[in-house]
Amino acid sequence: MSRRISLRRLSLGCAIALSLSASAGAQEGEDHAAHHGAGMPAGGGMSAPAEPGSSDMAKMMNPMMDRMINGEGENEHGHESRRTGFISQLLAFPALDEAARQRVAAQAGERVSTGLAMINAASADGARATTVSARLDAARRLREGTDLFRSGTAAQGAIGGLQPPREVGLAWLRDQLDIDQAAPGHADHWFGISPSHLLLMLFLGLVSATLIALQIFRLRRIGAIAGGVATAKVPAKPEPKAAPPATRVAPAPAPVADSAGLAPSNAAAPAGASLRKPKSWAGQLRVVQIVRETPSVLTFRLADPTADRLPFDFLPGQFLQVEVEPEAGKTARRSYTIASSPTQRAYVELTVKREEQGVVSRYLHDKVVADDLLKVSGPFGAFTFTGTDAQSIVLIAGGVGITPMMSVLRYLTDTAWKGDIFFFYGARSTEEFVFRDELERLERRFPNLHVVAAMQRAPGTVWMGPEGPITREMILAAVPEIASRRIHMCGPPAMMGAMRGVLAELGVPDAQLHTEAFGPASLPADHEDLEVKPAPPPADKPAPSAEVAPSTVTFSVSGVSAALPADETVLEAAEGAGVEIPYACRAGTCGACVVKLLQGEVTMEVESGLAPADKAQGYVLACQAKGTGTPLVVEA
Template identity: 80%
Template structure:
């Protein structure tokens, strides 16, 4: 590269020398003509053209020399650009087009080409991310500790048989009753583990031994084994039975009803049913079934159960006749003198349709760990709870 530049400079020098030599020769010719002017024709016919030719040659050579010098400078600039990295050449061109001054060497970026402001921003974001991760880990550990505490909760000890409250209820309104001798409610709790193991399904006939009117539209049917003084199956609080009836000759209908009684009562099971105008089975039970009738029953079914071993306290929420599974749970917990807090929230349209109102008032007075909150939509002139 340097040899090529030297040759170009040498050629440029030679051209300049030749032009100067030509100019000197022209000047020497003029001097010679002036010296021998006597021998020349008058009027200087030869000296004038020579002088004019030299002047024209000088005028032509000067622009050519300027162009050669400028071209050499541009050539030098091009070679200088080729010796620079392409990135620097591109940035230099962009700065030239945008009129951006090149940054001073003292303001160069540090720390792997990252500015201090970017480093501070990255540090701040890293601290925020670490804090969020720590909070999430703490929350998961707290949830695990709570879940572990619930899973390892001890089973409340069952009371002595004499400490259990009586399970008899006083019906708020008279109803057709067919009591059977020897079927009075038993206050004794079930044998250890009998009501806590998973029940087996059963199908057969049960006798209607008693019908209790809870509200104007709700009846409770107490069913018992017609051949024994004990139920032929076990169940858990919250399970249901399927009842099959024949409302018309040759036509059967099946409906499922939640058990409202406690598993501690071994002699009977109770189903609380609300009469619905469009309900085939509920209308049949209310209008046709009387005490001492036989009903086809199968079950128990359902996994919505609570026996007191799942938590140290419980919240029960029900409305209308949906109170039946909650009453089974509540009766079982009170029969076994469960030590945990029981919060019972119930809603009905009016106090007239408040199912199990008398029993709930009695249980709340008897058990300080039971807290009942009732809400009525229409209750003019009445007070409850």
């Protein structure tokens, strides 16, 4: 039940209760005094002193409530009112004797007549009033007259049997205190709540409980996934068995470094270490944008056609293998370094230079358009840098070998790396200066980035930088204490050979120099995506004997066996048997085709792409491995 009680009305109600109690006590005291004599005060002959802590509010309210309930005091004309105890007698009407009831009836009539007189007089005075105070006084007397008339009329009705007198008195009190009547029909509600409200509360409670349960389930699921990732076990690294140098296999699993996510990239192994995964991703990516960087270089932005992020993660400096079908029934594959930053999860970018004799590059430049699908596998490669292996980095690039350096540079600037970045780039001419605008913008934005570019000025272009190749003097002027810094280098073989000699003169130890020589970046500028021919074997290493008997190779994962002629590599045998082994350069320098040799012995003419730790564990390069006449078992 709703009650709206103002502070004034609440105080008034308390005062009414006190006044009723006081009236009853006073009546009892008068009866007691009459019994014992006029000379003895009520209450046992002792006058009760006023309590010092009595409330001022009670002192103020009691006379007013006596006049309100009992009708005692002077009226507006100064005469003593004879309406003594009207409301209190009306409340106790059933217990009154006949004389008291007659007095109540007389007082009710008097209230009616007095109220009508006050209403008429106040109405006339209000009509003649010319001031605000006079009108307010008329309104007050009009309200008092109305109250008298209403109470008297209601009392007459109660005395006449139309309504119980006690209910009339209580109704008058509620009206004066502004207390609402109890809403009918709610007595059977539980705790004053209607059934509709109860159903609504139950429904909201069920919805809340369901949402809480879903949130708890989600948190547990996230915890389980995080726990599974944190506790993922890496294959153990047992002690290798004794084996002949370079060719004997030690049957032990290789350590696997995770290159699928960016979190492990902060703990990436140094360049040259194995970053293989047991299963690399392969599938189709959609060409969402093609950007022309120079007259002969295009950038292809690739994205997952079914999701808003890539289906794989990669490290800055890794590469992808692209497979195309330039002719019906014939496929060609080539590897291209990722130029975009791993922080861009929605897409990956490959920057490709068109070569007249390059089958894949010509197909990408001439045939591929936006919205086409490309078959891609990877990522591969260990030529990576994430900023955790050194406090500064020197990046030296030539031609399209700038692509892995741009991936590293973009990653370091995206993550606000604090170390010094020295970026050297050499190109034939300003017309072939790839990413020129971006490099100039990044250098202006990041004070820790220092760019040095050297090339010939093409006709019709502006170039204020040094002309010609990168020189020893340029490096000395730009990089202080270069012998103590980590260096990454990628470019055409001629450029890389010259720079090796310069860095050796500057005292750079081999442990500080990391190079990449695979796919387009490892080739001469005129033939950047042609197949690289294997280098001749060293003088102290005899060529494989032409009289080696043919053998067989078994691919343990695929469950396929194939013949292995003496002049055929494991990669060639796998291609003939339909076994998928990723590859890139086919020259033994990129390391993309590394596989585990489980049984037998092989010879390899070139093995620069094989990390020493992997070689000790029995891994070989499929593009270089040839049999020695004994059956081979390869994990592929």
